[in-house]
Amino acid sequence: MxxxxxxxxxxxxxxxxxxxxxxxxxxxxxxxxxxxxxxxxxxxxxxxxxxxxxxxxxxxxxxxxxxxxxxxQGDFGESYRYDGRTVQSLIARRLPITVLLAGISLVIIIIVSVPLGILSARFSGRFVDIFSSQLTQVIMAVPSFFLGILMTYVFGLVLHWYQPGKFVSPDENLWASLQYLFFPALAIALPKIAMTMRFLRNSVLTEMRKDYVRTATSKGMDENRILYHHVLKNALIPVVTFVAMVVAEILAGSLVVEQVFSVPGIGILLISSISSRDYPVVQALVLYITSVVVILNFLVDVIYEALDPRVRV
Missing domain, CATH: 1.10.287 (Helix Hairpins)
Structure with a gap:
């Protein structure tokens, strides 16, 4: 306590x-x-x-x-740029969009990276591992904004799966908004998937070489039970830190991706407020970003203690 x-x-x-x-x-x-x-x-x-x-x-x-x-008291004053509008109203309008974008990105990252990371570690040195390692290396080298431009061209202009620049607010149509946000979320998630997958793969392989795994194997314990009940719990500890950093980055506003896809989130509001010297809005957004990072670090410490009781000591 x-x-x-x-x-x-x-x-x-x-x-x-x-x-x-x-x-x-x-x-x-x-x-x-x-x-x-x-x-x-x-x-x-x-x-x-x-x-x-x-x-x-x-x-x-x-x-x-x-x-x-x-x-x-929750009063950040009035915006200098938008006459008569409070800072709270400006942020409250855009924050749900950034949070929704972050949520979709995080779901994509976890659903894809965790199974692939485990699969790559289980078949280390084989074709699956070599292919995934090369693929993740390429994806990590491509910036999110370039992925965004490619997706806008392929899925928006060629395949017409969505209309670039025609963002629909969640208040108007939640399903249409989710469909539009899927593509910027994917542009954010792909490099993070590659990084998370490599983190998890290396962490699992490190744990697999430890004495407790050899002991469990010598006792005849099933390989899947060792992996999912013992190794994975320990291997997730360094991955939790990285995922927390990813969440903080997305919640703080993915500036470039929001610009590419014309998503009216926190990132665009921050850039426009800085350029127009709208100090009350900038100050409130900086406090919000700082709060996200600090609170997530606090939650990571709590999760650490749940995953590894030795941290409490």
């Missing part, structure tokens, strides 16, 4: 530090949110007046304290 409390305290301190550093960074980098909002023809007096209204002339600690006070 004390260990969990310590981790939660560390989690909170990490979030506070990241949020303050991000807030400070946007106070240093060139650019003026008030000038961007008013346009190039605005006078210096009008810009200064708007800066005063937006509270941009206040000292950094005052502005950060005001933002933090609102953030704790």
């Amino acid at each position: 004390k260990k969990i409390i310590r981790k939660i305290i560390t989690l909170i301190i990490t979030l506070l530090c990241i949020s303050f550093l991000t807030f400070s960074a946007f106070s240093i980098i060139p650019g003026d949110a008030a000038a961007n909002k008013l346009g190039k023809e605005a006078t210096a007096e009008r810009i200064e007046q708007l800066r005063e209204e937006m509270g941009l002339n206040d000292p950094l600690p005052v502005r950060y304290g005001r933002w933090l006070s609102g953030a704790v």
